[in-house]
Amino acid sequence: MNKQNLPTFDPLNPLIFTERMAQILNEKQKELIEKIGVIHEQHGMQPLMGRILGLILVIEEAEVTFDDIVAHLNVSKSAVSYALNFLQLQRFVIYRTKPGERKRYFYLDIEDWDQILKKELCNVADINSFFKEVIELRGNAKPEFNNKLKDLCEFLEYLKEEIPLMFERFKKNKS
Amino acid sequence: MNKQNLPTFDPLNPLIFTERMAQILNEKQKELIEKIGVIHEQHGMQPLMGRILGLILVIEEAEVTFDDIVAHLNVSKSAVSYALNFLQLQRFVIYRTKPGERKRYFYLDIEDWDQILKKELCNVADINSFFKEVIELRGNAKPEFNNKLKDLCEFLEYLKEEIPLMFERFKKNKS
């Protein structure tokens, strides 16, 4: 089913769907959106933002309009406006427009998905920078502890170097 | 300076320090504790918990008592109790006791720091499991998107396999 087709009306769903709107979500999809939302929350993201990402992943079109989000996720326009601005700022989503329409179609910038991973992996880098500061600042009362910390840092450095190489090896392996 | 020495009294600091207490923190240390707290918050951890981890990392002793936390972080006993229980449950900290004392000395379970990393890296695994669910559920309207998603998953799988090997290589390299 694509956007040209009118979605079948679900009498159990109180929302009014218009012909512009993306497909109606089934239970599995709704569940998965929530789950994706929750893991994003657990990683420090705001609830609605996580669910927007879930929505984009789950719907067949792989893109949503402002109104799709309002309707499917049943939230206010202002919340959506705020969330989308944030997600764009963080480069999680981008939008395109379609000829003759003013509406924005938001989608995941998955084209270079290695970016997504790099973002995840720079968490590790963050942690490392703090460990380094810690080591700088620590006294010498617990040399064993300090050494463990240094080992950890070293490994993180190693990881940071190796991961880009892994990207390359993977790509080579594929082609 | 160690716990046997009475810390010098800081007239700007309203807290009353007793002879039991760990060193008085300097500004750099306090700052770093807050920073470590914030990055943990951003990763979904509660503020106090993050700062407790920061405190343990930063103080020379590399271990804290319940009262150290109350005094240095200036929070209530109940908050500390809750936070410590959580941190123990998540295996972030463990405690030991000292002969003749009832007090618990909490410290980071950094002995096998690879655990800490594995915890971080299993986030990646989490994400992968959700991507897999997404792929299962997705229709075929956007094959390019689906393929990108599959590539991403494949790479994550590859990463999961390779990372333990990297641990080994690193250890071998060290010894």
Add this chain to the structure above:
DNA sequence: TTGTTTGTTCACAAAAAAAAGAACCAGCTT
């Protein structure tokens, strides 16, 4: 010009998270 679509902004409300505080308790000391 008036209305419609596609949003944004801001002041506020609701809900959830975090922390406080008081009461309690077990084990040890005196």
Add this chain to the structure above:
DNA sequence: AAGCTGGTTCTTTTTTTTGTGAACAAACAA
């Protein structure tokens, strides 16, 4: 037995986060 020490538990308060709704606005359409 009465008082400390080293906490725990429960209820309440405070703070922060998240979301709402009304008003506004730009761009286009009738």
